[in-house]
Amino acid sequence: MKSLFGGFQLTKMVADPKIPAWRRNFQISFPLDISYIPIGLASGILLHAAGFNFFNTLLLSILVFSGGAQFLIASMLTINSPLLTIVLMLFFLELRYALLGSSLSKYLHGQSTLFTFLFAVSMNDENYAVNYLKFSTDKKFTPRYALQIEHWSLFFWAMSNVVGSLLGTAIHIDLTVVHFALTALFLFMIVMQVKNFLKIFIALLAAGLAIFFLVITKSTLGLVCSTLLASFVGFLIDNYLRRRRIKTHHKSRLIKMFKNPAGTPKED
């Protein structure tokens, strides 16, 4: 999930000590900030189409601050999901942040609860990637700097959401076509997630289960059922295979097949 929302590069790995800290942090976060603008605009437009007003869009982008989550909310509102289903789906989507948080936690050792809280509120996939890289490569990088980087990216994200919301009021958007933008976005995320055959199998299982549960529950709650069940089956199979020492985490042969038409070298 790391670079879902646009790639960015850290142009300067070693900072000039003469530059004040806030400007240095701004420079570090700048590539990320720039890549937030188009996605933030799209998110603002979609949230507007889903019925969010200016104020709620601003609030959501500050309080939730997650591209994937905001697209999910907009998407589920346009298919008339009940409030509880949206919140539940969001919870499962955001559970992955537990991974990010736990991998950064060692760098936050000794920080106050308030600081940890502030850090957690504004952490997301992208600024996590930047901060993790800085923490692991720059010894002078402090948690306070990391929080500043989070806040710079938050600022750009919230601003582009607000502008998107205003654009939404100014231009008329065909909802069926806008909706496919979300489908395409999710498809892209799926392709980025596929790293081995097990993932493809689990995706297909999730697809089958989604159809089954959606048809029998007649509600978007079916999405929660299929997500939980399929991911748990994936976890069980993965565990079983690992116990039998079969590597499933090598690069997908499917990818190699496309990259190298001459054939794939044997890996096991």
Next chain:
Amino acid sequence: MEWNGMQYFLLVILCFFVALLPRFIPLYIFRARKIPKWFNEWMEFVPICLFTSLVVKDLFITKTYDFTLQGHFPELISSIVVIAIAFWTRSMALSVIIGLGLAFLLSMFVF
């Protein structure tokens, strides 16, 4: 169902809490301890299952929650193109823009 401003506000607040908990609790607890391995491994499969379920709903499920194969034909064709573009270019912008354009053209002129 038409929502009013207050319901949107409630949604925002609830979303804030469900988004905060997974970010805050592990960060808070695992500042000292290690995260359980099984949880990490399970979480690895959540995003792909969630996104697949959402896509399946958009492509194969009707508004009345029945299964359909041809109900969203332009989107279905565009989806195949999106997967191919995502696979080879790894670019989100290209995947979404080309997919969106194709879905739009197909629904306008072909189907």
